[in-house]
Amino acid sequence: MKTIVLGKTGLEVSRVGIGGIPLNRPSEEKAIKVVQRALDLGVNFIDTANGYSESENRIGKAISGRREEVIIATKTGRRDKDAALQELEVSLERLRTDYIDIWQFHGINTAAILEKVLEPGGAMEGAQVALRKGKVRHIGFSSHNLEIAMKAVSSGQFETVQFPLNFVSDEAAPSLVPLARQEDMGFIAMKPFAGGRIRDADLAIKYLLQFDTVVPDPGVQKVEEIEEIVGIVDSESWEVSSQDLERIESIREKVGKRFCRQCTYCMPCPQEVFICGVLYLPILWELWPSDWFFNWDYVNHSVKSAKNCIRCGECEEKCPYLLPIREMIEESVNFFEQKAREYNRKEIKN
Ligand code: SF4
Ligand code: SF4
Incomplete structure (x- = not known):
C-alpha cells in the first residue's frame, strides 16, 4: 500500500483510509471483519466520530491488539472545554485506546462555531490539555462550509482539515486544497463518492488520487468494497484518461451542483x-424499481411532509x-407527481 505524509502531523497514512459511518449498517461481526480486512490490506487510517453511533465501539473491537498498526482520527461535536474533554474520555473508552492520533472538531460550519471552539474555555483549550497529557497527538477539524474551512485553515490552529471532495462536489479543489498545502496541513477528503451519487469507485478514487496531499476516507460496509478500493490504489496506473474525463463530465452533468449531500x-x-x-x-x-418506490413508507412520508412547507427559508x-431548498422541494414533489401520473398512482400510500 502506498502512503503519504499527512502534512505537519508527520503521520504516514495509507493512500486511502476508511470512513466510519457505514460501519454502523452491517452486523457488528461483519463491521469488525471489514476493519480487520482493511488493516490486512495495508489501510492504516480510520476516521470516525463520537457522534457516529456504534462506529467507535466497533472500530475499537476490530483493532484490539493491533492499535499500533492504526492511525485513528475521531471527532467531538462539543464546543466547550469540559464537555469536549468528557467526550474524549468516551471516545478513548469505546476505541479501547489511551490516545487518539487526530482529534477533530466536528462540523466547523459557521463563524460562531469556530469562534466558540477557539475562545477561552472553548474546546481548543480542552484539546491543548489533552495534547499535554498525551491523550491526543494532533488536532484537526471537519467542515462542510468552504468559507469557514478556509478561515480555520488560515488560523494556524489546526494540523488537519476534513472537507467533502469528489469530482461532483469539487469546490475545495482550487481553493482549500492548495491553501491546506501551503499551510502544510493534512487534507482528508470526506464523501469521495458524493454521498452515493458516484457509483463508479474506480473513477471516484482515481480522481482523488490526483491530489498528492489528500487522503480520501470512503465509507465502507462490506469486505468486497474495501478490497475493490485497495485494488484501485494498488493498480499500476492512476491515470485519468480522456475517456475517464468524458465519463466524469457526463456524471457531473447528470448529478449537477444542486444535489443534497444528506448532511441533515x-x-x-x-x-x-x-x-x-x-x-x-x-x-x-433511479435506485429502486417503481413498485418499491411507490410503496415505500420513506418515500410516502417524505412526499406528504413536503406539503407542510410554508417556504419560510x-x-x-x-x-x-x-x-x-425551497425550489428543490418543489422540483422533487413535481418529479414525484409526474412519475405517479406516468405510473397511474393516484394517491400517496399511507
Ligand atoms: S439541503 Fe441537503 S445539503 Fe443542504 S443542509 Fe439539508 S441535507 Fe445538507
Ligand atoms: S422553507 Fe424549509 S424550513 Fe421552511 S417550512 Fe419549508 S422546508 Fe421547512
Whole structure:
C-alpha cells in the first residue's frame, strides 16, 4: 500500500483510509471483519466520530491488539472545554485506546462555531490539555462550509482539515486544497463518492488520487468494497484518461451542483418537512424499481411532509451548501407527481 505524509502531523497514512459511518449498517461481526480486512490490506487510517453511533465501539473491537498498526482520527461535536474533554474520555473508552492520533472538531460550519471552539474555555483549550497529557497527538477539524474551512485553515490552529471532495462536489479543489498545502496541513477528503451519487469507485478514487496531499476516507460496509478500493490504489496506473474525463463530465452533468449531500444540517424543519427525504426522491427513483418506490413508507412520508412547507427559508440558512431548498422541494414533489401520473398512482400510500 502506498502512503503519504499527512502534512505537519508527520503521520504516514495509507493512500486511502476508511470512513466510519457505514460501519454502523452491517452486523457488528461483519463491521469488525471489514476493519480487520482493511488493516490486512495495508489501510492504516480510520476516521470516525463520537457522534457516529456504534462506529467507535466497533472500530475499537476490530483493532484490539493491533492499535499500533492504526492511525485513528475521531471527532467531538462539543464546543466547550469540559464537555469536549468528557467526550474524549468516551471516545478513548469505546476505541479501547489511551490516545487518539487526530482529534477533530466536528462540523466547523459557521463563524460562531469556530469562534466558540477557539475562545477561552472553548474546546481548543480542552484539546491543548489533552495534547499535554498525551491523550491526543494532533488536532484537526471537519467542515462542510468552504468559507469557514478556509478561515480555520488560515488560523494556524489546526494540523488537519476534513472537507467533502469528489469530482461532483469539487469546490475545495482550487481553493482549500492548495491553501491546506501551503499551510502544510493534512487534507482528508470526506464523501469521495458524493454521498452515493458516484457509483463508479474506480473513477471516484482515481480522481482523488490526483491530489498528492489528500487522503480520501470512503465509507465502507462490506469486505468486497474495501478490497475493490485497495485494488484501485494498488493498480499500476492512476491515470485519468480522456475517456475517464468524458465519463466524469457526463456524471457531473447528470448529478449537477444542486444535489443534497444528506448532511441533515438543515433539519429539523419547524413544519416537520422531512427535507433530506424529499430532496432524495429523484435519486431513489433511479435506485429502486417503481413498485418499491411507490410503496415505500420513506418515500410516502417524505412526499406528504413536503406539503407542510410554508417556504419560510429557515432551512436554507442552515444548509452549508447554500442549496435553494425551497425550489428543490418543489422540483422533487413535481418529479414525484409526474412519475405517479406516468405510473397511474393516484394517491400517496399511507
Ligand atoms: S422553507 Fe419549508 S422546508 Fe424549509 S424550513 Fe421552511 S417550512 Fe421547512
Ligand atoms: S439541503 Fe443542504 S443542509 Fe439539508 S441535507 Fe441537503 S445539503 Fe445538507
